[in-house]
Amino acid sequence: MRTAPSTQALYRSAVRGLYADASTVPMAEIKRAEKKWVRRRGQRLINFDREAIEYVIGYAQELKSDLTALRDRAFILTLADTGLRISEACSLRRGDIDRLEQRALVIGKGDKQAVVRFSKRSLEAIDDYLRARKDAVSGKPLASLPLFARHDKGAGKKIKPVESGGMWKAVKRRARESGIDPTSIRVHDFRHYFVTLLILAGGKTEAVRKAARHASSSTTSRYIHLLDSEVDELYDEAINRDG
Numbered sequence: 001m002r003t004a005p006s007t008q009a010l011y012r013s014a015v016r017g018l019y020a021d022a023s024t025v026p027m028a029e030i031k032r033a034e035k036k037w038v039r040r041r042g043q044r045l046i047n048f049d050r051e052a053i054e055y056v057i058g059y060a061q062e063l064k065s066d067l068t069a070l071r072d073r074a075f076i077l078t079l080a081d082t083g084l085r086i087s088e089a090c091s092l093r094r095g096d097i098d099r100l101e102q103r104a105l106v107i108g109k110g111d112k113q114a115v116v117r118f119s120k121r122s123l124e125a126i127d128d129y130l131r132a133r134k135d136a137v138s139g140k141p142l143a144s145l146p147l148f149a150r151h152d153k154g155a156g157k158k159i160k161p162v163e164s165g166g167m168w169k170a171v172k173r174r175a176r177e178s179g180i181d182p183t184s185i186r187v188h189d190f191r192h193y194f195v196t197l198l199i200l201a202g203g204k205t206e207a208v209r210k211a212a213r214h215a216s217s218s219t220t221s222r223y224i225h226l227l228d229s230e231v232d233e234l235y236d237e238a239i240n241r242d243g
Contacts, residue, residue: 006157021062022177025210027140033221044222045222045223045225046192046195046196046223048185048189048192048193049184049185049189050193050196052171052175052180052181052184052185053185053189053190054192054193055178055179055180055230056076056171056174056175056178056185057076057077057080057176057193058178059174059177060072060073060076060077061073061121062175063076063174064128067073067129067132067133067151068151068170070125070128070129070132071129071148071149071162072106072153072170072171072174073125073128073129073171074122074125074126074128074129074148075148075162075167075170075171076088076171076190077119077121077122077125078118078122078125078126079190079191079194080122080190080193081118081119081121081122081189081194082116082117082118082119082122082194083194083195083212083213084106084116084191085108085109085188085191086164086167086168086187086190087164088106088107088108088116089147089148089167090148090149090161090162090163090164090167091106091107091161092104092106092146092148093143093144093145093146093147094135094142094143094144094145094146094147095141095142095143095144096147097118097123097126097147099123102117102118102119102120102123103115103118104116104119105119108213109213109215110215112163112213114213116213123227126147133149133159135159140159145159146159146160146161146162147161148167149161149162150162150163152169153164162239165188168187171187172185175176182203183192191212192223195211195220195223196211196223197214198211198212199223199224205217205220205221205224208220208223
């Protein structure tokens with residue numbers, strides 16, 4: 001019986017860990033065996049509920065009732081308009097953003113530094129949130145403070161950075177409030193949404209790759225099916241024709 005690629009990857013990792021420190025084991029032979037026998041996972045096209053994500057974004061834009069609402073509004077718009085991974089957004093500090101250039105230097109996946117651009121609406125939402133937060137009373141340099149802070153009872157009066165798990169729960173909560181089933185969206189869907197908009201705007205593959213900070217163009221190409229307009233037109237003529 002053939003096992004799934006994900007299961008094989010788990011087994012492979014376990015075997016490598018078992019023999020990693022054994023000097024008598026020829027690791028080169030193990031690697032050659034992997035190439036010959038391991039079943040590789042085929043490339044998958046990007047698929048997510050874009051309508052649900054857009055609905056959550058629309059709902060988030062109206063969140064202004066209190067400090068937590070302002071934070072969640074700024075956080076969701078930041079995810080949607082920058083392509084930041086949730087862990088990257090959580091680690092931002094106030095001083096990371098260059099407001100004149102509307103961008104920030106971030107340390108992303110693989111410990112790589114990159115420039116991330118911020119939209120006008122995300123910066124305006126961040127400004128609304130920070131004005132309400134009144135960080136100056138903390139006595140600490142503003143640039144060193146987290147951009148997004150906790151506002152639960154456990155944080156008390158201290159300005160503590162948010163964590164990925166806590167913010168994903170916050171996003172799920174806002175989705176539920178908006179009427180969207182929280183299980184219909186995933187944490188990475190806001191990043192998918194960002195890349196999708198760049199593709200649909202006519203962005204060239206290499207430019208989109210850089211904006212999304214993909215390691216290779218093969219990752220970006222998983223979105224290219226969105227531009228199959230010729231196939232759509234052919235389908236309409238052949239299948240959706242009247243009569």
